[in-house]
Amino acid sequence: xxxxxxxxxxxxxxxxxxxxxxxxxxxxxxxxxxxxxxxxxxxxxxxxxxxxxxxxxxxxxxxxxxxxxxxxxxxxxxxxxxxxxxxxxxxxxxxxxxxxxxxxxxxxxxxxxxxxxxxxxxxxxxxxxxxxxxxxxxxxxxxxxxxxxxxxxxxxxxxxxxxxxxxxxxxxxxxxxxxxxxxxxxxxxxxxxxxxxxxxxxxxxxxxxxxxxxxxxxxxxxxxxxxxxxxxxxxxxxxxxxxxxxxxxxxxxxxxxxxxxxxxxxxxxxxxxxxxxxxxxxxxxxxxxxxxxxxxxxxxxxxxxxxx
Amino acid sequence: xxxxxxxxxxxxxxxxxxxxxxxxxxxxxxxxxxxxxxxxxxxxxxxxxxxxxxxxxxxxxxxxxxxxxxxxxxxxxxxxxxxxxxxxxxxxxxxxxxxxxxxxxxxxxxxxxxxxxxxxxxxxxxxxxxxxxxxxxxxxxxxxxxxxxxxxxxxxxxxxxxxxxxxxxxxxxxxxxxxxxxxxxxxxxxxxxxxxxxxxxxxxxxxxxxxxxxxxxxxxxxxxxxxxxxxxxxxxxxxxxxxxxxxxxxxxxxxxxxxxxxxxxxxxxxxxxxxxxxx
Numbered sequence: 001x002x003x004x005x006x007x008x009x010x011x012x013x014x015x016x017x018x019x020x021x022x023x024x025x026x027x028x029x030x031x032x033x034x035x036x037x038x039x040x041x042x043x044x045x046x047x048x049x050x051x052x053x054x055x056x057x058x059x060x061x062x063x064x065x066x067x068x069x070x071x072x073x074x075x076x077x078x079x080x081x082x083x084x085x086x087x088x089x090x091x092x093x094x095x096x097x098x099x100x101x102x103x104x105x106x107x108x109x110x111x112x113x114x115x116x117x118x119x120x121x122x123x124x125x126x127x128x129x130x131x132x133x134x135x136x137x138x139x140x141x142x143x144x145x146x147x148x149x150x151x152x153x154x155x156x157x158x159x160x161x162x163x164x165x166x167x168x169x170x171x172x173x174x175x176x177x178x179x180x181x182x183x184x185x186x187x188x189x190x191x192x193x194x195x196x197x198x199x200x201x202x203x204x205x206x207x208x209x210x211x212x213x214x215x216x217x218x219x220x221x222x223x224x225x226x227x228x229x230x231x232x233x234x235x236x237x238x239x240x241x242x243x244x245x246x247x248x249x250x251x252x253x254x255x256x257x258x259x260x261x262x263x264x265x266x267x268x269x270x271x272x273x274x275x276x277x278x279x280x281x282x283x284x285x286x287x288x289x290x291x292x293x294x295x296x297x298x299x300x301x302x303x304x305x306x307x308x
Numbered sequence: 309x310x311x312x313x314x315x316x317x318x319x320x321x322x323x324x325x326x327x328x329x330x331x332x333x334x335x336x337x338x339x340x341x342x343x344x345x346x347x348x349x350x351x352x353x354x355x356x357x358x359x360x361x362x363x364x365x366x367x368x369x370x371x372x373x374x375x376x377x378x379x380x381x382x383x384x385x386x387x388x389x390x391x392x393x394x395x396x397x398x399x400x401x402x403x404x405x406x407x408x409x410x411x412x413x414x415x416x417x418x419x420x421x422x423x424x425x426x427x428x429x430x431x432x433x434x435x436x437x438x439x440x441x442x443x444x445x446x447x448x449x450x451x452x453x454x455x456x457x458x459x460x461x462x463x464x465x466x467x468x469x470x471x472x473x474x475x476x477x478x479x480x481x482x483x484x485x486x487x488x489x490x491x492x493x494x495x496x497x498x499x500x501x502x503x504x505x506x507x508x509x510x511x512x513x514x515x516x517x518x519x520x521x522x523x524x525x526x527x528x529x530x531x532x533x534x535x536x537x538x539x540x541x542x543x544x545x546x547x548x549x550x551x552x553x554x555x556x557x558x559x560x561x562x563x564x565x566x567x568x569x570x571x572x573x574x575x576x577x578x579x580x581x582x583x584x585x586x587x
Contacts, residue, residue, distance in 0.1 A: 006485045013487035017399035020392045021410065024417050024461060027454055031431045038434050090329020098323060099330075109579060111333050114340075116575040118515025120542050121344060121564050124549050128557070129343050174336045181333070207319035228422060235424020237518040238546065262426045262518065269430065269522045285430040292427075296419040304415075 031289065039283035041276055051283060057248035057264075059272075064280035066287060068248040072165070072258035073288075076240060077233040079169035079254070080176060085226055087173075088180035092222075093210055095181070096188040108185065115178035123242035126171045131243055134170075135162030139255055157253045166254040168240040175239055176229035183228065187221025187306050188214055224302025231296035235288055237262035261288045341568070348565020351558035356566075360530050361544075367555055371563055373530040377538040381445055381524060382514055384534065385452035390506050392453075393460025400461070401468040402490055414465060417458035426518035428454050433522045445531075445538030448524025452513040459512055463505025467498045470586070504581040511574040515567060517542035541567055 036043075042051065046064060054065025095108050139160030146156045158164075191214045199209045215222075245257025246267045259267075261284045272278040355370040362369030396413070404410040432451040437443055471494050479489040495502065520543050527537040541563045548556035548563075 006488075010485045010487045013490070014399075014403050017395045017403055020395035021397075021399040021404065021413050021461070023392050023396060024413050024420065024458055027457075028416055028420065030435075031427070034431055034434045035427075038430075087329045087332050090326035091333045093323075093326040094330035098326065107330070107334075109576075110337055112579075113572060113575065114333070114337050116511065116571055117340060118517070118542070118567060118571060120515065120517045120545050121340070121568050124545060124560060124564050125340050125343055127549060128347075128561075129339075174340075177333055177336070205315050205319035207322040208315065210322070232422045235426065237424070237426045238542075241546070242549065262424060265426050265430060266518060266521055269433070270525065282430060282434070285427050288424055289427050292422075292424050293419060296422055297415075300415060300418055 032286075035282055035286040035289055039279050039286050041279035042283040045276060046280070046283075051280075052287070055248075055250055059268075059277055062274070062276055064276070064283075066261070066280075066284055068250055069259050069261045069264045069284055070287070071250050072244065072263070073234055073260040075165050075254075075258065076168045076172055076244070076260060077230055079165065080172035080233045081226060081230055083169060083173035084176045084180055084229065088177050088225075089184055089222065091177065091181040092184035092188055095185050097206065097210060097214075108182070111181055112178050114174065119175065119236060119238040122171050122175055122239035126167060126239065127242040130171065131162030131167055133162075134164075134167045135160050139164075139166070143255075154252050155254050158251070158255045160255050161257070163243055163245045163257050164253075164255045165244070165251075165258050168244045168258075169254075171239050171243060172233045172236060175236065176233050179229045179232060180222070180225045183225030183303060184218070184222045187218030187225075190221070190306060191217045218306065220302050221306035224299050224304075224306070227295055227299030227302060229299075231292050231299055234295065235262055235292050237266050241266050261285070341572075344561070344565055344568050347561040348568075351562040352565060353562075356559070356562050361528050361539075361559075362555075363528075364551070364553065364556075369555075369559070371539075371541065371544060371559055373527070374539040374541045374544040374563065376530065376532070377445065377524070377527070378514070378541045380532065380534070381449045381452060381520075381538060381540060382510060384446065384449035385456055385513055386506070386510055388449065389453035389456030389509065390460055393457045393505075393509070394464050394502060396457065397461040397464025397468065398490060398494075401465045402486070402494070414462065417461050420455075420458040421462065424518075425451075425455055425516055426521070429519035429522050432519065437523060443523065443525035443537040445524050445534035445536065448520045448538060448540065449534070451519035451523045452516060455513055455516060455519060456509045459509040460505050463508065464502060467501030467505065467585070468494055470501070471497050500581060501585045504578045504585065507574055507578050507581075511571050511578070515542065515571055517546055521546075 042064065046054070051064070051066050052070060053067050055067040056063045056065045057068055091111060095104055099107055139162065143156050143160065147153045195213050195217065196209055199213045204212070240260060241263045244259060244263055246259045246263055247257040248259055251258065265281055265285060269281055272281055355368065357370060357375060358372055359368070359370035360373045361371060400410040400414050428451050432447050432454070436447040436450060475493055475497065476489050479493045484492070520540050524540060524543070525537040526543045526547060527539045531538060545560045545563050548560035
């Protein structure tokens with residue numbers, strides 16, 4: 001009798017744990033289904049390719065296209081990754097190869113603290129501290145350098161306001177540095193000691209060991225970290241909502257305001273007052289969902305491969 | 309300059325560059341924290357915690373309602389999210405440890421941890437706010453809980469995997485059923501690790517803004533009713549920082565100061581806990 005009740009209780013506990021684990025999968029599937037259903041009106045009205053490539057975003061005329069938001073999302077993300085990757089790899093090299101091991105824990109923890117600062121703080125800091133610096137010093141200096149150069153000048157035209165793609169990308173890059181650098185450190189640490197030491201024994205300099213042994217050995221892990229960071233930067237909202245403006249125009253210049261999918265959602269979701277408008281916003285959310293999920297999945301596969 | 313000297317020079321330049329990269333990283337951290345400290349400390353006073361917001365343009369006022377709303381929503385999110393996360397993590401590392409589906413759920417949770425939180429907000433808007441017809445604190449809590457669950461699940465899974473199998477086998481040998489083994493032996497020896505996971509997840513959602521924008525929305529008045537729009541510190545910061553009044557900016561900095569210091573302190577504490585647990 002007692003045996004039986006224990007068996008039943010064990011079963012109940014097991015089912016409870018299984019249901020809880022299933023919650024994650026259920027939520028993800030439900031999210032996909034709900035977002036698709038909610039955007040069906042916009043999908044029917046604008047189609048897929050047409051929505052992605054149309055740069056019209058005009059609530060008054062009831063015409064919606066995602067190209068402006070998608071362009072801003074891609075530009076800020078690409079620039080952020082370009083800024084963050086070299087710095088992060090440098091940080092990882094410093095932490096694993098140069099830093100005395102006593103300080104390493106302290107140093108890595110300090111860098112990782114960057115990841116725990118909430119994104120709204122990055123946004124506030126960006127708006128009140130970084131944007132004025134960009135506007136008054138850095139952007140005029142960039143213009144002085146690049147405006148005389150043909151073609152390149154296209155990226156630096158316009159009046160520097162500090163509220164633009166460049167400032168947003170810098171803030172995003174600060175936010176993703178800890179992700180790339182901590183995964184790179186893990187990958188660097190996995191390089192077998194024998195490989196490094198045989199290179200040193202051949203008379204290689206420290207940089208040659210890093211460049212020819214450690215980096216090739218850990219490139220998949222670093223790449224995985226970069227992809228994960230891309231996935232993260234794509235969906236970041238608050239940090240860029242403050243400093244990007246909300247401008248549904250595609251400007252080539254980095255010194256002009258723009259918008260991203262998440263910024264559009266944050267600014268317009270509660271204001272959308274008719275069905276097609278809300279549906280188009282859900283459509284944007286769906287696009288962001290799919291892109292982020294795929295990228296984060298790919299990054300995860302890369303990072304997993306080095307763990308094995 | 310001979311070849312060896314050249315190689316040494318290149319090596320030194322490259323290493324110096326990586327030192328500079330490290331300095332850049334530290335520079336940003338220090339820059340942000342010092343700004344938040346200076347601007348926050350100069351605007352913080354007791355009325356921040358004791359008074360409700362004043363109407364726009366009028367001096368004074370605090371953010372008592374936002375503090376209470378934030379605490380309430382985080383509390384409800386914790387009550388929903390933590391049991392699901394811990395039980396789910398238990399399934400993955402105990403009952404279902406050899407199942408393929410467990411690995412998939414664990415990977416999906418990992419992805420969810422970096423997932424755009426604003427998408428979670430739109431999802432909760434569609435399933436809760438829209439059917440109910442109005443923004444509410446409970447919708448905000450559910451959005452936060454959805455973000456919490458994968459974090460708690462993953463930390464639970466990783467913590468339980470560190471508990472040696474011999475411990476479980478010893479309990480099995482005494483005739484204990486599996487659920488008793490998990491509750492009395494595994495959870496007990498993993499308690500520090502589990503607690504750290506829970507604290508980390510609370511710290512994570514405490515700084516979330518995007519999922520609250522269209523779930524709990526905002527409310528200038530003090531409320532304890534979870535069925536009403538509820539103010540939170542983060543959404544208030546967003547609104548105040550974007551607003552035109554310098555009084556609002558001061559309050560936003562003060563609130564940022566409180567959030568940043570709390571979260572930094574909590575993350576440092578939990579890092580220390582994790583190291584102690586693993587040792």
